[in-house]
Amino acid sequence: MLVCVGSIAFDTVETPDRRAEEVLGGSATYFGFAASLFGPVGLVGVVGEDFPQEHLDAFERRGMDTAGVQRLPGRTFRWAGRYLDDMNVRQTTNLELNVFGEFDPVLSDAYRSGGYCFLANGSPAIQHRVLDQLRQPKLVLADTMNHWITDTRDEVLSMLRRVDGVIINDEEAMMLAGRSNLVGAARAVARLGPRIVVVKKGAHGSLLVADGNVFPLPAFPLEEVKDPTGAGDCFAGAFMGCLARGGDHSVAALRRAVFYGTLVASFNCEAFSVERLRTLTLDEVEQRGKLFADMLRL
């Protein structure tokens, strides 16, 4: 079982074209929709009293187990952001932690021994608490974010020594490594502990560093990006879903997983919230995969 510990949220997203108010979002949400294309996923998160049952039903319908989603008194986590004309640049305009501020993930026995775990962006303290609960995991990956690196650098560094890999964005990699060259930064992050470093570059694709090897991959070229929110978590979800399904963590398998992460993330950008993911099938992913592989053939 692939377990994801992260946020479930209401997002308010503004792009040059449209504004979507309080739509389903959160790292665990996006991760779950993407990963469930490849196999079962267990979500560990927290929602407030205002979170509608229909969203939980939608998770379940897509093969996500929501037994680990706690419901606490109060309001669900809310995030609001705005994309500038260049959809690669985002401003957070509002953040209400609400019940996510009291998030204390407790994993069931089945989840503890699930083998595969993704620690979505969250405080390193919470990430450590989850790591403490895992029993002989096969593969644990984590995300982190600029303010954790700045404010709680030591805890982030000790977290990095406990995981197999990280999936972070370019700015975070450069911040962690203190280097502006991205290849050098990714390699430096690997030297901090994780065997696998995936650096996400938005519309510019990604960079995988694994066992000292570097693999660049462009993004799937989209002529229109409606809403890139959650693309990084979709990438992580498809990446880990792909690895959990195959059980192979070789460099070749990681490379393949980056390819699937890229594909699923591209679908996510075609609509607001999880709208495109709700109906996305693995067949559609495979079809785009053939197209993408043809584009990349030399």
Place this chain on the structure above:
Amino acid sequence: MLVCVGSIAFDTVETPDRRAEEVLGGSATYFGFAASLFGPVGLVGVVGEDFPQEHLDAFERRGMDTAGVQRLPGRTFRWAGRYLDDMNVRQTTNLELNVFGEFDPVLSDAYRSGGYCFLANGSPAIQHRVLDQLRQPKLVLADTMNHWITDTRDEVLSMLRRVDGVIINDEEAMMLAGRSNLVGAARAVARLGPRIVVVKKGAHGSLLVADGNVFPLPAFPLEEVKDPTGAGDCFAGAFMGCLARGGDHSVAALRRAVFYGTLVASFNCEAFSVERLRTLTLDEVEQRGKLFADMLRL
């Protein structure tokens, strides 16, 4: 014969690590060093009285014909720029056109019928004057720059209708198309006339649009970038050198040419000025090509 019409300059380059004063530069220079790996190149440019014969000798030694390089009374074109910590961002700190301000390219008969011509960045008026001289060219590509697009948009647009392709950077593509989505911008530029649109994204690689097909390619991952000056012109030089050598302009050949452009540009970034290119061999390029192809294999 592949002919390049462009600048020959003295560059003063400042990076976070080093400052290089009045080193050999210019678009035709970089283009020529890269293209001459693949076959003969004729340079059309202008230098001042201060330009040393040893540089012209160095061009000739690498297989460049300098018969089209005029020497005019006055000083050679000078450019100075500074790279910020992120080597993808550059500021021009000084620009002295000098004799380049009087540049009026006149092509010899052999050059006019050479078949392959690259119009490096320069005023569209000069580019048109070169186009007027070409006789039944097989392939003509052009570069342009933000201030030409802003100040002389109509002349740039009429130039685009006369060439087979453009090799421009991402900002220029977005400016020409009035679109911030790069894939959309590249397709829009193709609708302005050229069959081939290559968009260079610096460390993020490139995007080729040809006959309506889109091909993304990442940059070769470099752990250290010493000086990216001229990388775009090296890309163009290797791209056109590769096409002129093969004589095949199919989409597959263009794809292959982008691959070689990427490789040669990466070598150029490893040293200041043309230092790395002076000794670069096609064997070294092929070796890196194997490595790169392995990185890209899915």
